[in-house]
Amino acid sequence: MKVAKAFLQKDHDIVCIAGTSLGKTMSFWLPLLWKKGLQIVVTPLNQLGKQNVNSLAKAGCKDIEDLKYLVIIVSPEQLMKPGGEFERLLHKPEFALQIIGFICDEAHCITSWGEFHPEYKELQWLCHILPCYVPFMMASATLAPSDLSHAKRLLCMRTENLVTIKTSIDCFNIKLCVRKIKHSLASFQDLGFLIPDRWKNTDPIPPKFLIFFDSIQDAMMAAKSLQSRLTSGETWGLCTTESFRMGMNIPDITMVIQWRATCKLSTLWQRWGHAARDWQLQGTAVLFAEEEYFNDVQQERHERQDMRKRKADNKSKQDENEGIDGNEHGGSSSRGGNAGNGDSELHDIFNSTMEEKTRVRKKNRELDPTMDCLINTHLHDIIQSPDHITCDPSLLQGCLCCAPVPPDICCNIHHPNAFLFFDTIIPTLPKLPQHSRLPKHSTMGLVGYELCGTLEDWWEAATLRVYGDSNLRDYGPSAVMPDSVLDRIVDCVQHHKIVTIQDLCKETRWSGSDKFGADIIVIIHRLFPVPTSTLVLTLAPLQRQLSSVNNSVAPPSNPQATSSTA
Numbered sequence: 001m002k003v004a005k006a007f008l009q010k011d012h013d014i015v016c017i018a019g020t021s022l023g024k025t026m027s028f029w030l031p032l033l034w035k036k037g038l039q040i041v042v043t044p045l046n047q048l049g050k051q052n053v054n055s056l057a058k059a060g061c062k063d064i065e066d067l068k069y070l071v072i073i074v075s076p077e078q079l080m081k082p083g084g085e086f087e088r089l090l091h092k093p094e095f096a097l098q099i100i101g102f103i104c105d106e107a108h109c110i111t112s113w114g115e116f117h118p119e120y121k122e123l124q125w126l127c128h129i130l131p132c133y134v135p136f137m138m139a140s141a142t143l144a145p146s147d148l149s150h151a152k153r154l155l156c157m158r159t160e161n162l163v164t165i166k167t168s169i170d171c172f173n174i175k176l177c178v179r180k181i182k183h184s185l186a187s188f189q190d191l192g193f194l195i196p197d198r199w200k201n202t203d204p205i206p207p208k209f210l211i212f213f214d215s216i217q218d219a220m221m222a223a224k225s226l227q228s229r230l231t232s233g234e235t236w237g238l239c240t241t242e243s244f245r246m247g248m249n250i251p252d253i254t255m256v257i258q259w260r261a262t263c264k265l266s267t268l269w270q271r272w273g274h275a276a277r278d279w280q281l282q283g284t285a286v287l288f289a290e291e292e293y294f295n296d297v298q299q300e301r302h303e304r305q306d307m308r309k310r311k312a313d314n315k316s317k318q319d320e321n322e323g324i325d326g327n328e329h330g331g332s333s334s335r336g337g338n339a340g341n342g343d344s345e346l347h348d349i350f351n352s353t354m355e356e357k358t359r360v361r362k363k364n365r366e367l368d369p370t371m372d373c374l375i376n377t378h379l380h381d382i383i384q385s386p387d388h389i390t391c392d393p394s395l396l397q398g399c400l401c402c403a404p405v406p407p408d409i410c411c412n413i414h415h416p417n418a419f420l421f422f423d424t425i426i427p428t429l430p431k432l433p434q435h436s437r438l439p440k441h442s443t444m445g446l447v448g449y450e451l452c453g454t455l456e457d458w459w460e461a462a463t464l465r466v467y468g469d470s471n472l473r474d475y476g477p478s479a480v481m482p483d484s485v486l487d488r489i490v491d492c493v494q495h496h497k498i499v500t501i502q503d504l505c506k507e508t509r510w511s512g513s514d515k516f517g518a519d520i521i522v523i524i525h526r527l528f529p530v531p532t533s534t535l536v537l538t539l540a541p542l543q544r545q546l547s548s549v550n551n552s553v554a555p556p557s558n559p560q561a562t563s564s565t566a
């Protein structure tokens with residue numbers, strides 16, 4: 001309502017900073033209920049930009065010019081296109097007089113996207129084109145003071161003519177957590193808690209999650225790592241980049257993760273805001289940061305560096321003392337002294353070069369100060385600014401509408417036991433037994449060819465049963481079993497190396513052994529029956545074994561038995 005009032009008064013520009021899913025978009029449309037006119041909304045969404053291009057190509061801007069629409073949602077590229085249709089319309093007085101407001105949605109993009117979206121910088125010309133009474137509005141969930149100053153300067157907003165509407169961006173139904181990345185960055189094992197290893201359909205279902213990356217390559221690698229833990233079925237989560245979150249509103253996402261501290265705090269808060277947009281749900285937001293950004297790790301590293309430096313200083317002093325003793329006893333020539341000075345100069349040049357390289361390397365990976373404050377929050381005393389008290393200072397408890405709702409679980413600092421689930425435990429897998437070594441050049445018999453054909457028939461039937469006819473035609477049966485595994489099975493069976501499912505796992509290390517192993521063993525036994533050993537039964541008692549001393553002496557013969565057989 002405050003935004004609508006400011007629009008209708010036409011004497012102030014507006015800055016609206018409110019959390020995600022708190023109704024910023026609704027404030028765009030409210031003025032149209034009381035005043036007939038046209039609202040122009042600039043958005044950075046690529047998809048909306050493409051839709052606008054297509055619709056403008058079909059309509060030729062005629063419908064917009066005839067004021068058939070109350071709201072125009074347009075990208076900065078289309079709005080500020082030199083010689084474009086919008087430029088022509090904005091210069092027409094009869095069209096410009098109908099504009100009651102100009103809104104820049106996701107206003108933080110003016111600063112963060114201005115480098116590779118130069119049209120954002122061209123928005124400053126609008127204040128010279130539009131009538132002076134048309135209010136400008138910037139809307140964002142997170143707009144840092146530096147970004148706000150830059151955006152105000154770009155859009156020619158004066159502080160004395162500005163209405164700032166700011167609400168708390170804290171979400172009472174989202175609990176926050178910051179974790180160290182304990183394993184290799186390329187392994188993504190710290191994300192393993194999302195989908196436990198060897199997850200089955202009967203296990204508890206994973207939470208619906210989003211993982212944000214600032215690298216497309218990292219997003220693709222992490223997606224492959226998590227996909228390897230899942231069977232085919234529904235999509236439980238997405239590994240995505242910055243462009244996904246613009247305008248997306250999926251209410252039932254319960255977990256949002258930022259991988260690595262490579263973004264600004266304002267961007268992180270925007271991404272975390274996608275968790276639990278349904279107020280009935282409890283969401284979790286996690287930042288996995290590199291351990292080098294934690295103060296305790298930095299302190300340990302500095303202590304190790306100081307220790308190495310002290311050892312190096314002690315060694316250099318010891319070398320100098322030994323050199324002085326040598327000069328006192330044996331003397332030194334001027335040539336030797338010059339050589340020593342030259343080595344010292346080279347050593348100083350080398351050290352200065354290495355220090356410069358270290359400074360450049362540290363500068364490239366410098367952490368945003370606000371992110372450093374978040375990662376090491378437990379070491380800082382931070383007082384939250386009481387926005388709700390500033391909103392209504394007449395009340396002791398402040399504005400009841402703006403006052404944040406205290407959460408049941410806020411973060412891993414005050415409620416560490418609520419986040420034990422996020423500690424990824426990587427089980428120590430037993431060492432796999434080595435598979436058998438087979439002769440390199442072995443001929444396949446008739447039964448081997450029959451086995452190969454039978455396995456190929458089963459191969460196609462299993463793929464058809466599991467993935468359907470379309471996938472079988474498009475991708476072939478390798479989704480069930482790779483070609484190399486089938487060849488390995490045929491070779492091992494001919495050398496009698498596979499008799500049981502355990503043998504199949506050992507010799508092929510096929511991931512589908514647990515699921516399809518029984519079918520393969522039945523086929524093998526049908527063509528290569530397991531030989532059965534003949535059990536010999538005897539009723540005669542075994543003779544008592546003689547001692548080693550009398551081993552060479554024959555037992556005495558029975559005279560009665562001898563006479564009876566004669």
